[in-house]
Amino acid sequence: MQKTDSLRRPAASRATGSETIRRASRMLAWALFGLLLFGINIALAELAQRAGFVTYVFNRTLVWSIAPYLAAFVLLHRSLHLPAMEGNSLAGLAATLPFAALLFVFAGFHIEYSRGAFLLAYFTTLAWIWFGYRHFVRNYVPVFGYADAAALAQLEAMLAMPGAAPAGRTRFQPISSLAEAVNCDGLMLDRNAAADPERTRALAQFKLSHVRIYSVERVGEMLTGRVGLAHIDENFLDDYAAHYFYGYLKRVIDIGTVLCLAPLALPLGLIVAAAIRLESPGPALFRQVRAGLLGKPFTMLKFRSMAVDNSGSAQFAARRDPRVTRVGRFIRKYRLDEIPQLWNVLIGDMSLIGPRPEQIPMVEDFERTIAYYPYRHLVRPGLSGWAQVQQGYVGTHEETVTKLSYDLYYVKHCSFALDLLIALKTMQTILTGYGAR
Incomplete structure (x- = not known):
């Protein structure tokens, strides 16, 4: 063939x-x-x-x-x-x-x-x-060999997603023999390609010579930190199950961290609440129902950053949103509006790290229009997440698809190392105000 x-x-x-x-x-x-x-x-x-x-x-x-x-x-x-x-x-x-x-x-x-x-x-x-x-x-530029152009075309489609962070540097070259393959960091294959005895023997020789063989999706994950949404199958749930017990350790870490942060968060929260009340009428706290673990709704707390709006309609956060107050713009930039969510973490509605919880109407719409969207609810939503530190806020349906690819990467690879990396990048985000709207 x-x-x-x-x-x-x-x-x-x-x-x-x-x-x-x-x-x-x-x-x-x-x-x-x-x-x-x-x-x-x-x-x-x-x-x-x-x-x-x-x-x-x-x-x-x-x-x-x-x-x-x-x-x-x-x-x-x-x-x-x-x-x-x-x-x-x-x-x-x-x-x-x-x-x-x-x-x-x-x-x-x-x-x-x-x-x-x-x-x-x-x-x-x-x-x-x-x-x-x-x-x-x-600084090493990896070289991936490929045996057919279709595999390279699949990867290029995965790399070109709206709002995504730039992919890591790499080179690709066609290969047709073992001598060419061993000079590559790996062989990229289309796992849906039809197999025949000749191909099977060739792949066996590559494996015996320690040539690593990757699917197109795996290469894309290594380069971008995102999951290819077009090729998710039942193996995704197997990958998630491998990290299932980490969730129990993570819950202990969440509770301990919130208790350690409380002496700083409580007085800082009182100062933010006072500033909000002095600038505009209305309550300092904002409550909204969001989708949590396994899609179950919960009431998320935030400091109010906008003028009181009684419309109640779910919508994307816009750049330079006129509804945002002066105090609101400051606390959003440095994520101070999310201090009350430490309570959500303490009682188990949220985690410190995980996909950001979305509004229920938006979740219902995304579940109808974006395949595999419910998979992001396999883990607790987080105060910060992989998509937030890589992409920031999203403002379109297309960027939401890209955000989902980041969220599912976290669901698939959640680990102590990844959580620590997100925590470190979150601190950088707080100091720079990256991605605020």
Whole structure:
């Protein structure tokens, strides 16, 4: 058949491995080579101790820091399913979390440590892991081979979605043999293409030579952080089920975080409420019914950012919306209007991270017009979400389709690493006011 003519059985000679395997090996070598830095630091600290410049605690802290250094590279490796365009954030998280855990160990077991040695080890790890990630992952332009033009056309359609963030850099080249495939980071295939014995044998040879084989949809996810809506099938629910138990841990994290934020959120909320009442008549709090977990309605709380409107009609937020007050424009820009939703998180209507809850009339309309829209209700709606930090607010039906592709990526790949990345990007959003309307 036409789709399999260019993917024939490779030659008998076997390659030693694909470019993906070689690049992973180089990253591992980089991590091990970094241990030399710790060895040099420890040797210098030993000399400084003998000279009386530092105490034995300084040297011991450096030895303790080897564990979080190695853990940082493990975390980075476990996060490589996330788009490479998030490299700076991923490297920062991977380096910071293990060292934060080490501080808890020091505090919990009353272990004496040197702050100077701790900071030296942390910044050494951060610089080393950041440079390695940029060299071997972020700045590396991956090459995907493809055996038929239809697969490339499917990917291009997925990349061209209204309102989407730019995709990561990559190159594509046609391949027809094993020798060409092993020089690629992966082989991109149309999973709906008809199979025949010759094609099956060729794919087996590619797999045995460590050539990674990806569907068009998987490549699109790696490049964009979005799910291809045209090719969702029953496997999507299987992927979601793999992360089902994470929801219980996430609920504990939500409650603990809200309780920790309460001493700051309560006085700040009182100041915002007073400013709203002073500027315009009407209540400071705004209540609206939204769709929650499994589509069940709940009452979401916000600080009122608009003049009182009795129309009650559901509509998109517009740029420079004339209904928004001066105080409302400020609190929207820095997300202060969402402080009351911490109560929704505490009682279980929402989570800190998840797809943003939509108004019931809009949900009913989208469920009729956008395929797979109800899948976004498989997880609790969130105070912030993957679509918000990647795309911002949406204003059209077409942009809503793109937003759904981000939301379903989160549903499919929800994890502690992704939640931390969203939390970090949310802080950047709050500081810059990106996406406010």
